Amino acid sequence: MENVVIIGTGCAGLTAAIYTARANLNPLVLTGTMPGGLLTTTSIVENFPGFPEGVDGFELMTKLQKQAERFGARVKFATVEAADLSRRPFKLMVDGEPMETKTIIISTGAGHRHLGLESEHLLDKKGVTYCATCDGALPMFRNQPLVVVGGGDSACEEAMYLTRFGSTVYLIHRRDELRASKIMADRTLANPKIKPVWDSVVTEILDVKQDKVTGVRIKNVKTNAESTLDCAGVFVAIGHVPNTQLFNGVLDMDDAGYLKTTQGSATKVPGVFVAGDCSDRVYRQAVTAAGMGCAAAIDCERFLGSEDN
Numbered sequence: 001m002e003n004v005v006i007i008g009t010g011c012a013g014l015t016a017a018i019y020t021a022r023a024n025l026n027p028l029v030l031t032g033t034m035p036g037g038l039l040t041t042t043s044i045v046e047n048f049p050g051f052p053e054g055v056d057g058f059e060l061m062t063k064l065q066k067q068a069e070r071f072g073a074r075v076k077f078a079t080v081e082a083a084d085l086s087r088r089p090f091k092l093m094v095d096g097e098p099m100e101t102k103t104i105i106i107s108t109g110a111g112h113r114h115l116g117l118e119s120e121h122l123l124d125k126k127g128v129t130y131c132a133t134c135d136g137a138l139p140m141f142r143n144q145p146l147v148v149v150g151g152g153d154s155a156c157e158e159a160m161y162l163t164r165f166g167s168t169v170y171l172i173h174r175r176d177e178l179r180a181s182k183i184m185a186d187r188t189l190a191n192p193k194i195k196p197v198w199d200s201v202v203t204e205i206l207d208v209k210q211d212k213v214t215g216v217r218i219k220n221v222k223t224n225a226e227s228t229l230d231c232a233g234v235f236v237a238i239g240h241v242p243n244t245q246l247f248n249g250v251l252d253m254d255d256a257g258y259l260k261t262t263q264g265s266a267t268k269v270p271g272v273f274v275a276g277d278c279s280d281r282v283y284r285q286a287v288t289a290a291g292m293g294c295a296a297a298i299d300c301e302r303f304l305g306s307e308d309n
Ligand code: NAP
Pocket: 045, 046, 047, 113, 114, 115, 149, 150, 151, 152, 153, 154, 155, 157, 174, 175, 178, 179, 180, 181, 201, 237, 238, 239, 240, 282, 283, 284, 285
């Protein structure tokens, strides 16, 4: 029987692990399929407090895990396949093995949102990707025109990173103003290798017949004019979808699937707490996820320490 199982090893999960481990709760942390979470796929994180020169995303997550393990957290590469929260102890199915736990901290994060085009699906990993730091250096993208879709911080970060490899980086955004923070937007628009394509959406990724990306068909949403743009890669950076499908119909969620809390990090099921991007549609920063992980750990510790539990 576990005291606390933490699902997910992003900033939220690992911070919850540090705090619950230091509270002598001997937490078990389950990584899911992406240990370290989405931050491991970014390049330099410039806004995490305490790192004046910035810190590599992978390095930050590795250090967080080491810090949690130093205090006794057990980190296991495993995926939760089912969760029965109908009574305590809660029952989890983890890689085919049953597990029981008194409490759960859900910090499952979020995955990349897709454009929803059939051609996007068919050309996935054949020139369509969701991670510039993972794939940008591939030979197929070197000295070629590349496309980034989106107008947020992620799209700007991807576009900036890709200027190291591509000949030109087209930033296709559905409006005429970036959503990204001002510092990122200014830096992006000042880069001579980045060419913004405003008010436009990608309607098709070419060319499924050739089984590789050769360009995109785009539509100007103001004029309805259609055109094509040659490129060797399409990097989709249009936001995220919370990883909460496991709890459909069991925990309360908003219309976009973000988990809802009742008080602090608590959900409507006593003993189940949430933290990070799976329950935050507003801030979604590494440091806010870490803060939410801390809060969930403290709520969990108090719950276990209260008379009835
Ligand atoms: P985001 O801020 O939600 O931006 C998503 C972008 O994609 C928006 O520009 C949106 O357009 C566009 N979009 C959404 N759905 C679309 C669709 N179906 N077709 C075309 N375009 C679509 O997501 P994000 O950039 O991934 O950032 C997520 C969070 O992480 C944010 O809070 C961000 O600040 C943070 N972040 C921070 C950093 C950093 O500080 N270094 C880096 C990365 C991410 P509209 O603008 O029209 O809505």
